[in-house]
Every structure is written in C-alpha cells, then in structure tokens.
Amino acid sequence: MKRLSILMVALSGFLFLASAQPRPLKAVIDESLQFSVSQSLAMAKLMKSMPARLPRTLDASGKLVTSNSAWWTSGFFPGVLWYLYEYSGDTALLNAARMMTERVRDQQYTTDNHDVGFMLYCSFGNGLRLTGNDDYKKVLLRGAESLGTRFRPRIGCIQSWNADQRWQCPVIIDNMMNLELLFWASRESGDSKFRQWAVSHADTTMKNHFRPDYSTWHVIAYNPETGAVAARKTAQGFADESAWARGQSWGLYGYTMSYRDTRDPKYLTQACRIADFLTGHPRMPEDGIPYWDYDAPDIPNALRDVSAGAIMASALVELSQLVEAPLSAKYLAFAEKQIRSMASPRYRATMGANGNFILMHSVGNIPSRSEVDVPLTYADYYFVEALMRLRKLPGNR
Numbered sequence: 203m204k205r206l207s208i209l210m211v212a213l214s215g216f217l218f219l220a221s222a223q224p225r226p227l228k229a230v231i232d233e234s235l236q237f238s239v240s241q242s243l244a245m246a247k248l249m250k251s252m253p254a255r256l257p258r259t260l261d262a263s264g265k266l267v268t269s270n271s272a273w274w275t276s277g278f279f280p281g282v283l284w285y286l287y288e289y290s291g292d293t294a295l296l297n298a299a300r301m302m303t304e305r306v307r308d309q310q311y312t313t314d315n316h317d318v319g320f321m322l323y324c325s326f327g328n329g330l331r332l333t334g335n336d337d338y339k340k341v342l343l344r345g346a347e348s349l350g351t352r353f354r355p356r357i358g359c360i361q362s363w364n365a366d367q368r369w370q371c372p373v374i375i376d377n378m379m380n381l382e383l384l385f386w387a388s389r390e391s392g393d394s395k396f397r398q399w400a401v402s403h404a405d406t407t408m409k410n411h412f413r414p415d416y417s418t419w420h421v422i423a424y425n426p427e428t429g430a431v432a433a434r435k436t437a438q439g440f441a442d443e444s445a446w447a448r449g450q451s452w453g454l455y456g457y458t459m460s461y462r463d464t465r466d467p468k469y470l471t472q473a474c475r476i477a478d479f480l481t482g483h484p485r486m487p488e489d490g491i492p493y494w495d496y497d498a499p500d501i502p503n504a505l506r507d508v509s510a511g512a513i514m515a516s517a518l519v520e521l522s523q524l525v526e527a528p529l530s531a532k533y534l535a536f537a538e539k540q541i542r543s544m545a546s547p548r549y550r551a552t553m554g555a556n557g558n559f560i561l562m563h564s565v566g567n568i569p570s571r572s573e574v575d576v577p578l579t580y581a582d583y584y585f586v587e588a589l590m591r592l593r594k595l596p597g598n599r
C-alpha cells in the first residue's frame with residue numbers, strides 16, 4: 203500500500219513537471235506550418251473564384267478585403283504559398299503559388315511608388331528561388347529597373363511616395379525592405395548600378411532616419427533640390443517623435459538583410475543596435491508582441507501589432523545566425539519567445555476561422571483608422587518565413 207502511494211506521488215510529480223515544460227520548439231514549428239498549410243489552401247481555393255484579386259485583410263464585420271496587384275501587399279500571399287510549398291512539397295500549393303504569383307506580374311512596370319520590392323521579391327523572388335523559372339528572373343530584373351527610376355542622386359535615396367501637400371520627397375523606413383530586390387538584381391545581372399542604389403539608400407537612411415537611441419522616424423522628407431533633410435515626421439505612428447512599432451521592425455530586418463547581402467560590418471552593427479533597442483525596450487510586453495507604437499499613450503491597454511512582431515522575429519532569427527555568442531543566443535531566444543506567442547491561441551486563429559488568414563491582431567494604420575486589430579497578409583508572410591528560418595536551424599527539423 204505504502205509502495206503504491208509513493209508511486210502515485212512520483213507519477214503525479216512527473217505529470218506536473220511534464221505539463222510545466224514548454225512544448226518542444228520543433229513541435230510548435232511543425233504544428234504551426236501544418237496549420238498554415240490548411241488555412242492557405244482554403245484561402246487559395248477561395249481566390250480561384252476571384253480572378254486578379256489578392257487577399258489583404260478582413261473588415262470590421264469580418265468580411266474578406268482583397269486588393270488588386272497595385273496595392274503594396276499584393277506579393278505576400280503568393281509568398282506564403284511558396285514558403286508552404288517549400289515546406290510541404292504539395293503540388294496543390296505549387297499550383298496555387300503559380301496562380302497567385304501571375305496576378306502580380308504587371309507590377310514589374312510600376313514606377314509611381316517604391317513598393318515594387320515588396321510586391322515582386324516575395325512573390326516572384328520566392329518562386330525563382332524554388333523553381334529556377336527563367337521567366338520569373340526577367341520579371342524581377344524589369345522590376346528592379348522600375349524601382350531604380352525612383353533613385354534620387356542628389357539625396358542618395360529611392361523616393362518612397364510621390365510629392366503631396368505634406369512633403370516633396372518622402373522616404374520611409376519601410377523602404378529598406380525594397381533593397382533586397384536591388385541586391386539580388388546586381389548579383390544576377392552583374393550590373394553594379396543596382397547595388398550602388400541600394401548601398402547609397404542604406405547609408406543615407408542610416409545617417410538620417412535614426413535617433414541616438416537607434417529608434418527610427420517613420421518619414422524623412424527631403425528637399426529634392428539640395429538633398430537636405432526638410433522634416434522628420436510620421437504617417438502611421440502615434441507622433442512624429444514616437445517609435446512606430448512596424449517601422450522599427452522594418453529597420454531591423456532591412457539592416458540585417460543589407461549585412462547579409464554586402465557583408466559590410468556597419469550594417470551588422472546597426473542591426474544589432476536596433477535589435478538591442480527593441481529587445482530591451484521597457485515597454486516591450488512580456489510575450490514579445492509589440493504594442494502598435496512603443497510610445498502609444500494608452501500602454502498597457504494599447505493594441506498590439508502582430509505584424510511588427512512577425513517581421514521582428516524573422517529578422518532576429520536571421521540576425522542570430524550572423525553574430526557570435528552570446529548575442530546569437532539572445533536574439534534567437536527572443537525570436538523563439540515571439541514565435542511561441544504567435545503560435546498560441548492569443549494570436550493564432552483556429553482552423554477555418556479568421557477568413558483563412560493565419561494570425562489575428564495586427565494594426566495597419568491607426569491614425570487613418572484603417573485596418574485596426576485585424577489579420578494582415580504580411581503578418582502571415584513574416585510569421586511563415588520566421589518558422590521556415592527557424593526550421594532550418596539544427597534540432598528543429
């Protein structure tokens with residue numbers, strides 16, 4: 203009898219300890235990718251009946267909002283499909299990825315905004331990486347030429363948006379993301395002009411966009427005649443002087459990628475300083491999913507922006523592989539915490555819900571009251587990318 207009760211105590215102790223252990227990361231990654239496959243196949247099936255449209259978000263009543271190819275997020279759903287095809291090898295995903303990628307093709311000629319890199323590199327770029335399709339290469343090179351028409355030599359940057367009553371030559375931190383297309387185009391074509399544009403943009407942005415604490419302004423308005431900074435503003439953040447969360451993540455990702463593509467150590471230093479600012483921020487929530495603005499006045503009740511968390515996690519996984527210990531472990535641990543949070547029911551949808559998007563609770567543009575606390579196709583893209591990057595690390599396959 204005594205022996206039985208000792209056994210029972212030991213067993214319940216074991217069960218308690220087992221339930222207190224976090225799930226192995228490998229299991230979290232696999233389960234999230236399998237969930238993403240189901241959601242995305244359902245989304246692709248729906249999109250088949252909506253020619254030329256691409257999924258963007260849900261409206262306040264939960265209805266699907268789509269875009270045409272010209273909206274800056276058009277390349278993300280094709281990119282999600284490519285990553286999930288890479289994960290699963292499922293031909294249904296390959297066919298869906300091809301179908302959705304074709305819908306973005308005309309953006310290779312876009313010269314009226316800077317989003318060409320987002321739109322083409324996530325869609326055609328991933329397609330080329332996985333299939334080697336020569337035709338995709340041509341689209342990407344044409345797109346890089348189009349993006350280059352916005353390079354302003356006097357300023358040293360690619361102009362983001364066109365002039366309006368607010369500013370003459372605005373450059374936003376988000377634009378760092380478009381450099382990936384230019385670095386690729388230079389390697390592919392052997393033409394150094396693409397790299398020169400990208401390096402000049404990254405250097406000028408490093409000089410003018412960052413505050414002494416390594417937070418970034420959202421918009422730098424340049425004087426196109428002199429090339430001087432005319433104003434430092436926000437468009438989507440809480441205030442000109444605040445740290446808009448997604449902008450900080452774009453900066454982190456942008457300099458991590460710039461280091462990967464150039465091996466210039468100053469970009470690595472910049473990426474680490476941004477990472478240290480973010481991971482050590484006193485208003486970074488315990489679960490690693492940022493408030494929509496680090497200076498939002500209603501913290502801790504402010505909305506979270508899961509898209510900012512997903513971009514940051516993906517960048518941190520890459521950065522962790524570019525630095526030495528102990529930084530490497532620090533960045534990877536933070537990304538892992540973010541991934542576990544996003545994979546939890548607090549942020550990840552249930553099967554068939556959330557309009558077939560993967561993640562909930564992102565914020566597009568609070569000052570314009572647009573896309574507030576909704577799923578966003580780019581949150582899904584960077585979440586899936588982060589999972590795929592993590593999965594490639596030893597022990598996670």
Ligand code: GLY
Pocket residue numbers: 274376438448566
């Ligand atoms: N590039 C636009 C945004 O981050 O909302």
